[in-house]
Amino acid sequence: MAHLIFDEDEQQQLRASAREHVAAGEGLLAYALEQLAAERIDLSKVTPYEEIQARYGLGEADASRTPGSA
Numbered sequence: 874m875a876h877l878i879f880d881e882d883e884q885q886q887l888r889a890s891a892r893e894h895v896a897a898g899e900g901l902l903a904y905a906l907e908q909l910a911a912e913r914i915d916l917s918k919v920t921p922y923e924e925i926q927a928r929y930g931l932g933e934a935d936a937s938r939t940p941g942s943a
Contacts, residue, residue: 884910 879887887910894903925931 879910 887906891903891906891910894900894906
């Protein structure tokens with residue numbers, strides 16, 4: 874499993890951003906930001922999107938699509 878290591882300042886920034894998103898009614902995004910701050914997810918082993926684009930023949934339009942849209 875991969876781990877992202879945030880220093881204390883970065884964790885505080887993520888939590889502040891989460892609070893802003895809660896105030897804006899964006900609870901799911903706020904939850905995700907809080908989880909990132911709390912769980913130390915390491916993205917160093919994650920496949921970069923550029924590699925995924927090349928592997929599957931995706932273009933820039935695919936990157937900007939809304940998740941779940943056809």
